[in-house]
Amino acid sequence: MLTYNTLIVLVGTSLLGASAGLVGSFAVLRRRSLTGDALAHAALPGLCLAFLVVGERSLPAMLFGAFLSGLAGIGCISALRRWTRIKEDTAIGIILSVFFGAGIVLSRCIQNLSVSGSKAGLDSYILGKTAGMIFQDVVLIAGLAAFCLAVLLLFYKEFRVVAFDPSFARVQGWPAASLDLLLMTLIAVAVVIGLPAVGVVLMASLLILPGASARFWTDELDRLLVLATIFGLLTGAVGTLISTRYSLLPAGPIIVLTGTAWFLISLFFAPRRGAIARWMLARRVHSRLGQNKLLNLLHDLSEPSWPGESAWTIEDLSSRKSWRPGQLKHLLQQAVIWGLVEFSGTGRYRLTADGWQKSAELARNQRMWELILTEHAEWSGCLANLEHTGVQECVPPEFYLQLDRELRERARYPKVLVQEK
């Protein structure tokens, strides 16, 4: 079912996606995503000039021209930022639109000069045309992809420092500016080989999407780079396959939308950093804190009559602390399910044996914190560790025993636990 032509295009777009994903990750990390967009737009006049100079459609010459004018655009952006009061975003916008305008002017001139045919060739750089890819193009893409990979491996340590902390890199004496330029050169290479396939406007997303998607799956740079490369490769391959399956659809936009789809999947479903995972974590934390608040309250109310029975209505509980609407009811239901609280008839709730045990431990913890904050302020630094709110995990054993003793001396020790000992 795969024809030779499809195979060529498939390999080409996959390699393209992989190399764009790899170098694009650094752009994403350095908050330079839109520089890639500017670079892609700025490449157009170089493309046309090379055509005018060489006088025919020679791919290497045109790509080299595109590369040079793309880099010139980047140079202008940093010059504007350094020497004028123009801010970076405005500089990017200026270079992007003016260079692109110049490219359109030149391409129209070419159209007027030539007898026929070449107009279509230049137009395809604006929206991209994968179908025209031939074996030589794939070899070129593969070569440049290998070049990007080699440079990245060679300067891996340097890029790593510059990507995360450019000022640290400068202070440590790394040539941060040159490394930045090298990185931009790599991005320019990726952009230039991508232009014929996906076009000027959509090139930016090939740089951004794999890196931004991979960012949801990992916190480590090496893994991020590997994942971004794989994502880019798969995006290119799957997008191409979809567009050949439905031959009406243009490949460039389909590849981009494939990448977007994967980005959205990562955004929602990635473990730990994904939106759903973070939402669930937040819910768990909320619910745990709510339970603790409820149990603490029940304990404080019931403790004086212990070991006698005491049961409380919802109104008793809701008047003593502030709750969000419906929260108290929900928490009580949850506590009943977990067997910490039981229904005692006549609309009242009381602690079960398990509930007594758990709430007394919480109360002990709470009172120890109170003691630390009022009497032993030198230990209040322990509060900074919010992951562990248990006093026992936060302080040395001998101090814990001291707190235990002091609570007993002040008759603040939960009665349930006093008996136990």
Next chain:
Amino acid sequence: MGREDLLAFWTIVAGVLCNSACAILGCYMVLRRMSLLGDAISHAVLPGTVVAVLWSGQLVGWQVFVGAVAVGILTAFLTQALANFGNVPEDSSMGVVFTSLFALGVILLNQYASQVDLDPGCVLYGLIEFVPLDTVSWLGMEIPRAIFMLSTVAALTVLFVTLLWKELKIVSFDAGLATAMGISAITVHYLLMAMVAVVTVASFEAVGSILVIAMLIVPPATAHLLTDRLWMMQVLAVASACLSAIIGYFLAEYWNTSVAGMMSVVAGGLFTIAVIFAPQHGLLVKAYRKLQWTVRIIKEDILAVLYRVEERGRRDSQETRLEREKCVQFAGGGLLARLAIPLMQSRGLIVDAGDGCLALTDAGRGGAKSLVRSHRLWEAYLEKHFELPRDHLHAPASRMEHFLGPNLQQEISEELEAPQQDPHGQVIPQPDPPDVA
């Protein structure tokens, strides 16, 4: 007017209207550092337009504006939502949103090409040349249809900015203050984005999105280099946008090329001129100011060294002159130092004292005295307050001496209780007593 002139006239009018509307709104985008959101919106309105055209069956209709405004606001909103909700850096989220929407637009266009009379290339770089061809009769005149739409939108823009002038101004410069004063920065933000989307879509057919982006960003940036006042910035932005339209049209005629492309190139040219020649923030003025400082410092260095020579001469050798070559070296060498000497001679600060040597005149001595006083006062001040070693005092004092005026000298002197000597034991020259008339 012949037919040719009429075509040129209407094309330029279309360019002027569209460019001015963009330039007015663009000022706020540039000031709020949101230039690229304009870029993003003008790409992203493509799918909205296509859907609206499919819905209404024609290219100009209120549905198109509804679609555009919806997508424009959606772009601004999604960019923000991805950044907040997904922890994605803002630039990446913007890049993801607008390229995805644009890709969607291109696919929709391809799918419904037979039903939608829009060509993606035309959307990007427009065919302003064809504006005058599609005309309607109005008051007995043949007026291009696009002119009606563009002038409505331009008027709407002016109205928008006039009505919300105060709010826009305060939100652009201090969003925090605006919120504290009860002006909803978010509402103003989304209103602005909606206006940008309206202007984009109105200009779509006529001039293409690349010109919209150029005009949203480049003329406001040009104006920003030329002035520090908001209303002046708006005026200058509109002026430079109109100028780009007119010059761009004629250059494009001359070379027979894309008018929209040429207009953005001309806007870029005007911007370059502003970068170099702007009266306050231009590169030339900055370079001139730097040169002035350098020359002043060189002159002062030469005066100071001659003063020290005189001072030493009074103590022992009786020599009050210094060779020209040594003066040059002391002032850092170089061409500027060499040129400064004849300049100072002509101003009567130093004189040629024979044997290729230079000496101070009375006028020169006055300036030199003040400078050496600054130097030695600063050394004394550093010694007292910073506990620096003796040999570390001279270098900072050589830098500071150029910037201490009589008032600061007076203050330091009072602070140190009118010292007579610097930490090295040199006499601090006292200022001349004021003339009593």
